[in-house]
Amino acid sequence: MLVRGAPFLTSHPAICASCAAPLPRPERRRPAAFAASAASAVALAGARRAERTARCAGQAMSCGASVFIATSLDGFIAKTDGSVDWLNEFSATLPEGEDGGFGEFMASVDGLVMGRKTFESVRDMEGVPWPYGDTPVWVLTRSGVEVPERLKGKVRTTCGTPQEILEQLAKSGCKEVYVDGGETIRDFLGAKALRRIILSRIPVTLGEGRPLFSAEQEAQLTEVSRKTLPGGIVQVTCTM
Numbered sequence: 001m002l003v004r005g006a007p008f009l010t011s012h013p014a015i016c017a018s019c020a021a022p023l024p025r026p027e028r029r030r031p032a033a034f035a036a037s038a039a040s041a042v043a044l045a046g047a048r049r050a051e052r053t054a055r056c057a058g059q060a061m062s063c064g065a066s067v068f069i070a071t072s073l074d075g076f077i078a079k080t081d082g083s084v085d086w087l088n089e090f091s092a093t094l095p096e097g098e099d100g101g102f103g104e105f106m107a108s109v110d111g112l113v114m115g116r117k118t119f120e121s122v123r124d125m126e127g128v129p130w131p132y133g134d135t136p137v138w139v140l141t142r143s144g145v146e147v148p149e150r151l152k153g154k155v156r157t158t159c160g161t162p163q164e165i166l167e168q169l170a171k172s173g174c175k176e177v178y179v180d181g182g183e184t185i186r187d188f189l190g191a192k193a194l195r196r197i198i199l200s201r202i203p204v205t206l207g208e209g210r211p212l213f214s215a216e217q218e219a220q221l222t223e224v225s226r227k228t229l230p231g232g233i234v235q236v237t238c239t240m
């Protein structure tokens with residue numbers, strides 16, 4: 001690709017053909033007196049090429065991971081039996097069309113990774129259409145899970161460490177993935193594999209249930225925004 005209107009770059013590709021990363025500007029020619037010897041110039045060019053290739057490889061392999069999740073005021077994502085009826089009931093009280101930013105978040109990702117238990121709970125919700133459209137979903141499982149015919153082609157299973165999974169997704173073209181499920185999020189957090197957490201705190205207490213965070217898990221995050229949404233939801237966005 002050529003950059004129009006920038007004469008000193010007209011013969012220089014602006015982006016890498018393989019990973020679309022911006023390429024560094026070529027150096028302007030210098031007077032001979034300042035030129036390095038031919039041998040060292042070749043070596044320098046080789047080093048620059050190697051550096052560029054390494055940067056391309058790094059960028060091609062990188063897939064960011066974000067979380068978008070709701071918890072009760074006391075920090076649970078589901079009741080002990082896995083039920084999220086409390087969340088569905090609360091959502092039903094919100095103004096028509098209010099999704100707490102979920103649509104905008106979904107538009108920022110190009111893949112999903114979810115724990116097997118989360119997948120099963122979404123798969124089995126009666127009368128609720130599949131909420132992720134055609135966005136590819138990777139379900140994490142070591143024991144296997146049944147993927148119904150209607151979801152074949154959209155859902156596949158995998159396993160591995162968070163880093164291995166992100167590498168696998170990067171190879172398949174994902175740039176930003178939505179990570180979902182309590183145990184799964186804790187694994188990614190523990191592996192420092194998350195870039196962003198958007199947590200919506202719902203003004204409901206459950207007393208007990210499945211937690212988002214575990215008692216022994218410590219992590220340093222930076223809060224980048226906090227807003228109050230309809231229904232008294234407090235939505236906090238943190239980066240790592």
Ligand SMILES: NC(=O)c1ccc[n+]([C@@H]2O[C@H](COP(=O)([O-])OP(=O)(O)OC[C@H]3O[C@@H](n4cnc5c(N)ncnc54)[C@H](OP(=O)(O)O)[C@@H]3O)[C@@H](O)[C@H]2O)c1
Nearest residue numbers: 070082115116117118121140141142143159181182183184
């Ligand atoms: N409040 C919310 O916004 C929200 C959001 C999401 C989910 N939920 C609820 O939370 C519950 C599920 O969360 P959860 O913490 O119980 O479980 P989860 O994270 O959804 O699933 C855990 C399972 O994922 C698999 N897994 C996790 N990491 C893996 C890895 N690295 N490699 C292979 N497999 C891996 C294992 O499956 P196997 O046992 O098959 O090996 C594990 O048992 C559901 O009830 C769901 O409805 C609520």
